[in-house]
Amino acid sequence: MSLLEVRKLNVAYGRLQVLWDINISLSTNNVVGIIGPNGAGKTTLLKTIAGTIKPLSGEINYMGQKINGLPAHERVKQGIVYVPDSSGVFGKMSVYDNLILGAYLRRDQLNETLKFVYELFPTLHERRNQRADTLSGGEKQMLVIARALMVKPKVLLLDEPSTGLSPIAVKNLFTSLEKLLSTTDLSIILVEQDVGRALKISKYVYLMEGGHVRDEGPSNEFSKVEKLRKFYVGA
Numbered sequence: 001m002s003l004l005e006v007r008k009l010n011v012a013y014g015r016l017q018v019l020w021d022i023n024i025s026l027s028t029n030n031v032v033g034i035i036g037p038n039g040a041g042k043t044t045l046l047k048t049i050a051g052t053i054k055p056l057s058g059e060i061n062y063m064g065q066k067i068n069g070l071p072a073h074e075r076v077k078q079g080i081v082y083v084p085d086s087s088g089v090f091g092k093m094s095v096y097d098n099l100i101l102g103a104y105l106r107r108d109q110l111n112e113t114l115k116f117v118y119e120l121f122p123t124l125h126e127r128r129n130q131r132a133d134t135l136s137g138g139e140k141q142m143l144v145i146a147r148a149l150m151v152k153p154k155v156l157l158l159d160e161p162s163t164g165l166s167p168i169a170v171k172n173l174f175t176s177l178e179k180l181l182s183t184t185d186l187s188i189i190l191v192e193q194d195v196g197r198a199l200k201i202s203k204y205v206y207l208m209e210g211g212h213v214r215d216e217g218p219s220n221e222f223s224k225v226e227k228l229r230k231f232y233v234g235a
């Protein structure tokens with residue numbers, strides 16, 4: 001059974017409709033990839049699932065319940081957490097304070113959770129007293145993910161985590177995500193520009209364009225599809 005299901009979702013900004021009849025499904029301890037060009041509606045989709053954007057119509061079901069009416073902070077409490085890009089760190093605060101702030105909705109077992117994220121991202125432990133704006137791009141990205149993990153989520157909505165990172169930072173980030181997936185029952189919807197990485201870590205992938213899901217399928221088959229290459233290379 002699906003942990004999270006999006007059914008016939010339509011979303012508009014004012015009178016401009018940007019998502020059309022989107023169907024997405026995510027099962028437990030799974031990664032679903034969402035790829036597609038800028039302006040496709042990927043961020044809008046994640047934010048609608050997170051509850052910060054209200055849809056025109058459609059259903060969002062989570063653990064068998066329709067959650068359309070739940071405000072964003074309630075969805076966070078229930079385990080659905082949107083992870084922005086690395087500009088989402090609180091620059092003037094220390095790494096540690098960023099993490100503690102991340103846990104404001106979930107203060108039980110704070111020390112255990114902190115220990116867990118420090119083990120996953122040892123660099124953050126080393127730099128825990130450093131101001132967040134002095135971190136590298138890769139470290140900031142780790143911090144926004146670590147901060148999201150402080151509420152012990154069941155579903156992470158990751159919005160282009162590799163954007164702006166060096167190749168080594170991207171590699172480290174995906175190694176940490178693999179470790180996270182193998183040591184928890186977390187599920188991830190991953191919006192990613194790095195199509196190769198997205199296909200490698202996900203089991204299923206959706207290709208979005210112009211507010212529609214244009215194609216979808218198991219990631220290992222998808223990577224062979226010529227039209228995908230064409231789509232990106234523009235050949």
Ligand SMILES: Nc1ncnc2c1ncn2[C@@H]1O[C@H](COP(=O)(O)OP(=O)(O)O)[C@@H](O)[C@H]1O
Nearest residue numbers: 013016018036037038039040041042043044045
């Ligand atoms: N706050 C907003 N107000 C009006 N239009 C928006 C807003 N945010 C995004 N859009 C428009 O919605 C469409 C989808 O944007 P977005 O979800 O950010 O796509 P992606 O993340 O795939 O690049 C784009 O045409 C974009 O210009």
Ligand SMILES: [Mg+2]
Nearest residue numbers: 042043044159
């Ligand atoms: Mg986006």
